[in-house]
Amino acid sequence: MVASSFVIPQEKSAVEAIAALEDELSLFDDWMQRYQYIIELGHTLPPYPPEWADEQHKIPGCQSQVWLEVAKEDGQLYFAGASDAAIVSGLVAMVLRVYSGRTPEEILTTKVDFLKEMGLLEALSTNRGNGIASMVKVIQETARHNLQAE
Template sequence: MTIKETIENIINEFSSFDDWMDKYNYLIEMGKSLPLIDDKYKIDSNLITGCQSRVWLHSENHGGQIIFTADSDAVITKGIVNMLIRVFSDHTPDEIINAETEFLDVIGLKDHLSPTRSNGLVSMIKQIKLYALAYKAQQTAG
């Protein structure tokens, strides 16, 4: 599935929710089902700053595709990061760098979350794109 297709799926899923409690319920469920990061990667250098909860994000390059794993000590944050992993993981650096992130506005997530939380979300996306840029630089150099 392309990044664009995953984003369309997520927008569709969110459009079926009547109220915010449904959206949070969904994020909580996604949070509970997040594939946990290997404990050895839950280190300070993998921490994303700008979130009220702690978020660890780890990436690996598998034959040109970047695989992301993550964890957070807060369930809603885990749900959000799980959604981002669903969108960005298993794609090439170029696909990730060029991906549009307006879908967060479309599903109302960015607007609805407070500045602190929103910054956390922005920081997560920024970190994902930074990893992709770093891998791309490596590839170019190699």
């Protein structure tokens, strides 16, 4: 069983997770309400072990500090993540909701620009958007590496 620090998927597929996030965000009339909801999503992340908050786990290119850990179980990749910024923690929660608990194949076939399509990256600073893009890139690279290792 995957440790309690890793995000366990709520939906059956990454596509379903993206659709659910789109539906949830559409409930809010303005960006302030969406931001508040995203911050609340960050509070739903499982506790991230302090020993993983190091340079080895740090995602490069992020304005805030973001850390990511991966575990593989039964052919699926599970991710744990954290950030020192509230809004970024929420974005981390969204990304992990989509990608954690998926096979490498599903991760690699899931569209990487779903946050952009939701309008979130345009509403954030360029550095925050670049940081989240870096995190997705690391997840994709991890999936690619695991697929090649099989």
